[in-house]
Amino acid sequence: xxxxxxxxxxxxxxxxxxxxxxxxxxxxxxxxxxxxxxxxxxxxxxxxxxxxxxxxxxxxxxxxxxxxxxxxxxxxxxxxxxxxxxxxxxxxxxxxxxxxxxxxxxxxxxxxxxxxxxxxxxxxxxxxxxxxxxxxxxxxxxxxxxxxxxxxxxxxxxxxxxxxxxxxxxxxxxxxxxxxxxxxxxxxxxxxxxxxxxxxxxxxxxxxxxxxxxxxxxxxxxxxxxxxxxxxxxxxxxxxxxxxxxxxxxxxxxxxxxxxxxxxxxxxxxxxxxxxxxxxxxxxxxxxxxxxxxxxxxxxxxxxxxxxxxxxxxxxxxxxxxxxxxxxxxxxxxxxxxxxxxxxxxxxxxxxxxxxxxxxxxxxxxxxxxxxxxxxxxxxxxxxxxxxxxxxxxxxxxxxxxxxxxxxxxxxxxxxxxxx
Amino acid sequence: xxxxxxxxxxxxxxxxxxxxxxxxxxxxxxxxxxxxxxxxxxxxxxxxxxxxxxxxxxxxxxxxxxxxxxxxxxxxxxxxxxxxxxxxxxxxxxxxxxxxxxxxxxxxxxxxxxxxxxxxxxxxxxxxxxxxxxxxxxxxxxxxxxxxxxxxxxxxxxxxxxxxxxxxxxxxxxxxxxxxxxxxxxxxxxxxxxxxxxxxxxxxxxxxxxxxxxxxxxxxxxxxxxxxxxxxxxxxxxxxxxxxxxxxxxxxxxxxxxxxxxxxxxxxxxxxxxxxxxxxxxxxxxxxxxxxxxxxxxxxxxxxxxxxxxxxxxxxxxxxxxxxxxxxxxxxxxxxxxxxxxxxxxxxxxxxxxxxxxxxx
Numbered sequence: 001x002x003x004x005x006x007x008x009x010x011x012x013x014x015x016x017x018x019x020x021x022x023x024x025x026x027x028x029x030x031x032x033x034x035x036x037x038x039x040x041x042x043x044x045x046x047x048x049x050x051x052x053x054x055x056x057x058x059x060x061x062x063x064x065x066x067x068x069x070x071x072x073x074x075x076x077x078x079x080x081x082x083x084x085x086x087x088x089x090x091x092x093x094x095x096x097x098x099x100x101x102x103x104x105x106x107x108x109x110x111x112x113x114x115x116x117x118x119x120x121x122x123x124x125x126x127x128x129x130x131x132x133x134x135x136x137x138x139x140x141x142x143x144x145x146x147x148x149x150x151x152x153x154x155x156x157x158x159x160x161x162x163x164x165x166x167x168x169x170x171x172x173x174x175x176x177x178x179x180x181x182x183x184x185x186x187x188x189x190x191x192x193x194x195x196x197x198x199x200x201x202x203x204x205x206x207x208x209x210x211x212x213x214x215x216x217x218x219x220x221x222x223x224x225x226x227x228x229x230x231x232x233x234x235x236x237x238x239x240x241x242x243x244x245x246x247x248x249x250x251x252x253x254x255x256x257x258x259x260x261x262x263x264x265x266x267x268x269x270x271x272x273x274x275x276x277x278x279x280x281x282x283x284x285x286x287x288x289x290x291x292x293x294x295x296x297x298x299x300x301x302x303x304x305x306x307x308x309x310x311x312x313x314x315x316x317x318x319x320x321x322x323x324x325x326x327x328x329x330x331x332x333x334x335x336x337x338x339x340x341x342x343x344x345x346x347x348x349x350x351x352x353x354x355x356x357x358x359x360x361x362x363x364x365x366x367x368x369x370x371x372x373x374x375x376x377x378x379x380x381x382x383x384x385x386x387x388x389x390x391x392x393x394x395x396x397x398x399x400x401x402x403x404x405x406x407x408x409x410x411x412x413x414x415x416x417x418x419x420x
Numbered sequence: 421x422x423x424x425x426x427x428x429x430x431x432x433x434x435x436x437x438x439x440x441x442x443x444x445x446x447x448x449x450x451x452x453x454x455x456x457x458x459x460x461x462x463x464x465x466x467x468x469x470x471x472x473x474x475x476x477x478x479x480x481x482x483x484x485x486x487x488x489x490x491x492x493x494x495x496x497x498x499x500x501x502x503x504x505x506x507x508x509x510x511x512x513x514x515x516x517x518x519x520x521x522x523x524x525x526x527x528x529x530x531x532x533x534x535x536x537x538x539x540x541x542x543x544x545x546x547x548x549x550x551x552x553x554x555x556x557x558x559x560x561x562x563x564x565x566x567x568x569x570x571x572x573x574x575x576x577x578x579x580x581x582x583x584x585x586x587x588x589x590x591x592x593x594x595x596x597x598x599x600x601x602x603x604x605x606x607x608x609x610x611x612x613x614x615x616x617x618x619x620x621x622x623x624x625x626x627x628x629x630x631x632x633x634x635x636x637x638x639x640x641x642x643x644x645x646x647x648x649x650x651x652x653x654x655x656x657x658x659x660x661x662x663x664x665x666x667x668x669x670x671x672x673x674x675x676x677x678x679x680x681x682x683x684x685x686x687x688x689x690x691x692x693x694x695x696x697x698x699x700x701x702x703x704x705x706x707x708x709x710x711x712x713x714x715x716x717x718x719x720x721x722x723x724x725x726x727x728x729x730x731x732x733x734x735x736x737x738x739x740x741x742x743x744x745x746x747x748x749x750x751x752x753x754x755x756x757x758x759x760x761x762x763x764x765x766x767x768x769x770x771x772x773x774x775x776x777x778x779x780x781x
Contacts, residue, residue, distance in 0.1 A: 323498070325501070325528055327498055
């Protein structure tokens, strides 16, 4: 049989496939138009900023643009001996342009980061140029070396060459307390200056423990919510959600009132004789405060997914487990618990991801130990204005979250997540 | 080995959930070893509550439940050794068929070889060999149901409870499962307590049926007795079809009585009437009333046909008889059948022993 005879036609004589495609196409366009605003919104608010963040974090074109001639003449320089007259001359020309444009200060700051002392020797060169003391007909190399002996130190020229590529990993290395040393190797910073690594670990630790605490507290609550009769469970649900509807700052402030040394909790401990009046424990401005406040704030994010999963588990399953001879614990552990894993996964993932990016609450109640990586990002965004470093750390945080998500996907499977 | 006639015993059991309403009232019920007993009743009649008390998920408010002579009211469900098939099967969705069946054996610390043997045996009992590695979601409703039955039996319990296990199946499957469960019961001789609201299911499967209404057992007897000899109006109404006449007793003589209706008097079996003047409801099965009877019968009346419904093997005829417009007759489809037409006047007759004067409705 030939394919011609197999072709099914509609009553109008149009091939069925064509007709179907036509009919479907209209629906597809409609569906796309419906989601288009959301797509656009996501593109503008999410994809573009992340792309922008990424370019900013690796962007190092400033010096490249400031010293175009220098880098061009440096292309063939092997970096072992002192640069040739040509390189000195093009560097001098580039720098002169900068001086005319009054941009030489920026170059000094940038190069000083690469090699200490660079700023001061550049300032000397600046003074010579501004007083027109350089004789352009004579050897530039000799004149510059004459300004300061450091100009004859090959390390300084290597520093310039290192800044040649328009892109750099420096910000990322800095986020991990590492840097590229003069030989171009990745090196750790001195031990007493490794601040970021402490912050990363602290952030992970706090997020992990808050997730565990939320799970331990949220599981029984969610179970109670799912099994209580409607009229009680509604009330309990409101109690769970109430903090959700309160401003984050108000909640944090109320924890400060409760937990401080002269606070209500301590007063109560003294009242019932648990601690003596002059020996009140510190529950705030340390990790205890951070854990308590963050657990309370993030608890609903654990309870809600758990609740929605538990609600779907038929009570007859646990009954069946018991009637078949399982002790209440066996029935729970072998039957109920495995069925709640999708909820546990969703809750833990949510809480962990939220906790990893928290900074107001820990900063307010956590004291010195309340500085997390997000505080550091905010600090560089607002105070030092080192946006590229903030971007780099933000992206590192994002990568961390992605890794957690990936691990989770391997362990539980993302399809198993149930958010409600 | 003699069978214990009081293997399961409900002794004066009361149950109330809220302290105001009794869901089960003074229940007295003995179940013999190896018996298939069905608790039948409309929803809210207390039958499932009784089952849950036996399984241990509810505690009696008053009275005791005995299993093989031992009071079990204080024994938790998992130590009672009672198998149960739930309404929605309650198969563990995260376990395979094999794991579902092995669960009761594993918690009893049965060794691996024995588990394999027992699971295999239980699966062959419900003809599901080869399904061990399937997940419950991959099975059809009927197959899930069989797995649930096999799981309730795999650990050789002395009693198996079934809570409307066939409720979710379609009609044909339900019927074939009824026979299957009945055969399983016959072949292994386990005591089965079965709860349903479907009377035909109860009649097909049970040795005895306990009809529940309003927290009380209305009648406990064999399926035949339940249908032929209902002891009160509720049972007569609930089991099978029923024609009723409401009237007043005008005469009682021995086990017969005369009941005066508004325009006639009928002779009937005196079941729950004692004396003249009592109000009563007379119950008569549709198939016991004959149309145009050839021989003389104690009750003979004429009425007008209101409706004729063809049912294939029989024809249902609705007649307005003695002031009851809902009187139903079942006329078997035979060659000698009469031409029945609406608004035709016909004679209807029945014998007094087929009519039962019961408590008034």
